[in-house]
Structure formats: structure tokens, C-alpha cells
Amino acid sequence: MRIYSRYLLKEMxxxxxxxxxxxxxxxxxxxxxxxxxxxxxxQAGFLPLVLFLANQIPFVLGxxxxxxxxxxxxxxLGGMAQHNEIxxxxxxxxxxxxxxxxxxxxxxxLALITFFINNNLVPVTSLQADxxxxxxxxxKEEKNLYNLKSxxxxxxxxxxxxxxxxxxxxxxxxxxxxxxSDDRRLSRRLDIxxxxxxxxxxxxxxxxxxxxxxxxxxxxTDVAGFSHEENLExxxxxxxxxxxxxxxEPDRMSLKELNNYIGKAKNAGLSHIEYTVEIFxxxxxxxxxxxxxxLAIPFSLTSRRHxxxxxxxxxxxxxxxxxxxxxxxxxxxxQGHLLGPLTAAGLPYLLYxxxxxxxxxQYEG
Numbered sequence: 001m002r003i004y005s006r007y008l009l010k011e012m013x014x015x016x017x018x019x020x021x022x023x024x025x026x027x028x029x030x031x032x033x034x035x036x037x038x039x040x041x042x043q044a045g046f047l048p049l050v051l052f053l054a055n056q057i058p059f060v061l062g063x064x065x066x067x068x069x070x071x072x073x074x075x076x077l078g079g080m081a082q083h084n085e086i087x088x089x090x091x092x093x094x095x096x097x098x099x100x101x102x103x104x105x106x107x108x109x110l111a112l113i114t115f116f117i118n119n120n121l122v123p124v125t126s127l128q129a130d131x132x133x134x135x136x137x138x139x140k141e142e143k144n145l146y147n148l149k150s151x152x153x154x155x156x157x158x159x160x161x162x163x164x165x166x167x168x169x170x171x172x173x174x175x176x177x178x179x180x181s182d183d184r185r186l187s188r189r190l191d192i193x194x195x196x197x198x199x200x201x202x203x204x205x206x207x208x209x210x211x212x213x214x215x216x217x218x219x220x221t222d223v224a225g226f227s228h229e230e231n232l233e234x235x236x237x238x239x240x241x242x243x244x245x246x247x248x249e250p251d252r253m254s255l256k257e258l259n260n261y262i263g264k265a266k267n268a269g270l271s272h273i274e275y276t277v278e279i280f281x282x283x284x285x286x287x288x289x290x291x292x293x294x295l296a297i298p299f300s301l302t303s304r305r306h307x308x309x310x311x312x313x314x315x316x317x318x319x320x321x322x323x324x325x326x327x328x329x330x331x332x333x334x335q336g337h338l339l340g341p342l343t344a345a346g347l348p349y350l351l352y353x354x355x356x357x358x359x360x361x362q363y364e365g
Contacts, residue, residue, distance in 0.1 A: 004089060005102035011080065012103055016072035023064045028053050038137050048136035055129035058121040065114045066288040067320045069107060073296035074316040081301050096360065100297055107290035115286040123254050130252075154266075156237050162195075170197040170240045175206070177234070185216050190234070197240040204234045250278035258282075273341065277334040280345035281327075287349055288323070295319055295352060298359035323352055 032053060039049045080086050089099060134140050148167070153160040163174035172195040179188035193208035209232045215224040242264075253261060258279050265272035299315050327348040334344020 002102075004094060004099075008076075008099065008102050009106055011076040012072050012106065015076045016068055019071040019075075020061070020064060020068035023068055024057065024060050027060045027064070028056065031056060035133065035137055038139075042137065042139035044137050044139070048132050052129050052132040052137060055125040055132065058117050058125045059129070062114055062118040062122050065110055065117075066292045067316075069110060069289055070292035070296050070320050071313065071316045073103060073293050074300045075313070077297060077300040086301060096297070096301075100294070100360075103293050103297070104290050107293040111286035111289040114289060115282075118282060118285065119254050123252050123257070126252050151243065153238075153243055155242070157235065160243070162243065165240075165243060167240075167244060170199060171195065172197075172243075177236075181216075186214050186221060188213050195234070199240070202239070204236045206232050206234050209234075250275050253278075255279060255282060273337060274335045276341040277331055277344055280342050281331055284345050284349060291349060291352060291356065292320070292323075294356035294360065295323075298356070298362065323348060326351065 032049065035049060035052065038044075039046065077086070086099070090096075148165045149163065151160075151162045151165065153162070157177075158180060159178040161176040162172045165172050173193070175190075175192040175195045177188075177190040177192065178186060179190075181187040189212045190206070191210040191212075192206040195204060195206050197204050207230065209229045211225075211227045211229065211232075212223055213225040214221050250258065253275075258275050262272045262275050262279075265275070296316065296319070299319070330339065330344050330347050333339040334341050339347070
């Protein structure tokens with residue numbers, strides 16, 4: 001690595017870690033004071049509160065690494081520009097592009113770290129934080145994590161509708177099963193008062209089952225037969241767990257869980273657009289790290305004679321705030337079906353990337 005690259009990275013990363021620590025401390029302090037009243041009121045003690053804050057750390061890091069990188073690039077380069085170090089680099093034959101390379105490279109490394117945190121740590125720790133906040137700090141009952149009522153599911157053996165699922169007893173009340181023939185016409189309907197899955201034997205048994213068989217004749221479908229069974233073993237290829245469609249929020253899932261959920265949601269007839277948007281957002285969000293570097297470089301150099309560090313911090317916060325407002329608005333439009341999932345997640349990066357490229361060319365010009 002070149003000497004100038006090591007110097008630039010040392011200056012930028014030292015400010016980066018201080019900025020990240022400051023942002024993390026501010027967020028956790030605000031969270032602490034907003035929850036301490038609930039902890040005292042419910043006599044929860046400080047241990048659940050400390051554990052809650054500890055589980056919030058990955059979430060804060062995953063969200064604030066790009067902003068800390070923006071602040072660090074703005075302040076380090078702005079300080080170097082004020083002391084004419086950037087001019088000295090350029091006088092030595094180093095172009096702005098060559099100066100930007102090690103900083104953008106650091107942004108790409110931090111992008112990988114951000115992706116790992118958001119995809120592997122945040123889903124687990126955020127669920128633990130939610131549990132601690134709801135049960136231990138606020139003293140409330142934890143919400144159910146699955147869709148257990150009014151569930152539609154399209155499976156290999158037909159279409160199912162369930163009123164109530166009991167994950168403890170592995171039972172379902174008031175089930176409807178629609179079977180279809182090879183030409184996709186309705187061939188049988190089963191109305192079941194209670195459906196039980198015996199996990200050890202891998203079988204389903206229905207209680208008080210009313211069976212209607214249908215036939216298609218002369219362009220019409222009519223009832224071909226009717227029967228009633230008190231107990232009937234049913235050929236259902238799915239297990240009870242297959243019908244357990246999770247109710248986790250999208251940001252509480254890993255990419256694998258999001259993909260699994262979307263598959264189950266399609267089968268269950270549930271809306272999954274917000275989960276699809278979250279997949280693209282999860283994959284693109286790490287690119288905000290190098291994007292923040294590219295945005296900060298021209299602004300830090302053009303403001304070298306005006307305002308110093310205070311102006312750099314103000315510009316950084318303004319840029320960061322405007323980017324996240326734009327990103328949130330775009331994602332909301334995607335969840336509202338006004339934009340496609342990929343467009344909703346990627347549009348802010350294209351917009352701010354174009355601004356960064358324009359500013360860099362203006363500076364070089």
C-alpha cells in the first residue's frame with residue numbers, strides 16, 4: 001500500500017471510529033432514558049435494560065456505519081484541505097481519483113461488514129431486544145409470531161383454509177380443503193371441524209369430516225356424492241410446520257428467512273410486497289458506505305475555506321438526513337405498490353450516486 005493511501009486511511013478511520021462511537025452513545029442514551037421509566041414502574045431492575053441496550057448495538061451499528069463514514073470523510077478531508085495537504089498531494093501529481101481510491105476501498109470493506117451485521121446479527125438481536133422490551137421492561141405479554149387465524153394455503157394437494165391453528169397441540173379448527181382434478185376442476189371439498197397432526201406418525205386425522213365430491217358434466221359442475229366421517233385419515237403432504245407462516249417484521253429476518261417467507265406467503269395467499277422490498281433494500285443498503293464517501297469528498301474539498309469542522313458536520317448531517325429520508329420515502333412507495341421493489345430500493349442510490357459523480361466532475365473541472 002502506498003504511503004499516501006496509508007496516511008489517508010489513518011486520518012479517515014480514526015475520525016470514523018470516534019464518529020461511530022459518538023452516534024452509538026447518543027442513540028443508546030436516548031433509548032435508555034426512554035425505557036428507564038418503564039423498567040422502574042414494572043420493577044424490572046437494570047439488568048433487562050442493560051441487556052436490551054446491548055442487543056440494540058448491532059442494529060445501531062448496521063444503520064449508522066454509513067453516516068459515520070460520511071462524517072469521517074468530510075471531517076478528515078476537510079481538515080487536510082484547510083491545512084493545504086490536499087493541494088500538496090495534487091502538486092505531487094496525485095489526482096482526485098487516486099486520492100479517492102483508498103477511501104472508497106475502505107467504504108467497500110465497511111459495506112461487507114454492514115451487510116454481515118444487518119443480515120446475521122440484527123435479526124437475532126432485534127428479536128431478543130423486542131422480547132426484553134415487551135416482557136421484561138414493559139411487563140406485557142409477547143405477541144404471537146405466526147399467522148394462526150384465517151390462513152389460506154395453496155399446497156401440492158389442493159387449497160387449504162384454516163380458522164385457528166394451535167402450535168402446541170398441533171391441531172387446526174374449522175378447516176376447509178379443496179381438491180382439484182388433473183384438468184384443474186374442483187373434484188372434492190372437505191369441511192373439517194378439527195384437524196390434528198400426529199408428528200410421530202407423520203399423519204393427519206380429521207374429526208367430523210363432511211366430504212362433497214363434484215363432477216363436471218355438460219359444461220357444469222354439480223355434486224356427485226356426499227358423506228360424513230367422524231374420524232378420517234387424510235392424505236396431506238404438508239406437515240404442521242409448513243402451515244406456520246411467520247409474522248416477523250421484514251427487518252427481523254435474514255435473507256434466507258425472507259425468501260422462505262415469500263414462498264410461504266405466496267402459498268398462503270398473503271401479501272409479501274414489503275418483504276420483497278426488504279430483500280432488495282438489504283442487498284443494496286451496504287452500498288451506502290462507498291456512496292457516502294463519494295458524496296463527502298467534493299463537499300469536504302469545496303468547503304475548505306468556509307466554516308471548518310462545524311460546517312463539515314452540518315453538511316454531513318444534512319446529506320445523511322436527506323439520503324435516509326429519500327430512501328425511506330422510496331421504500332414506502334415500493335411497499336404501497338407505486339414503485340417496483342427493485343426500483344424502490346435502488347432509486348435513491350442512483351440519484352445520490354449521480355449527484356456525487358456530478359460534484360466530483362465539477363471539482364475536477
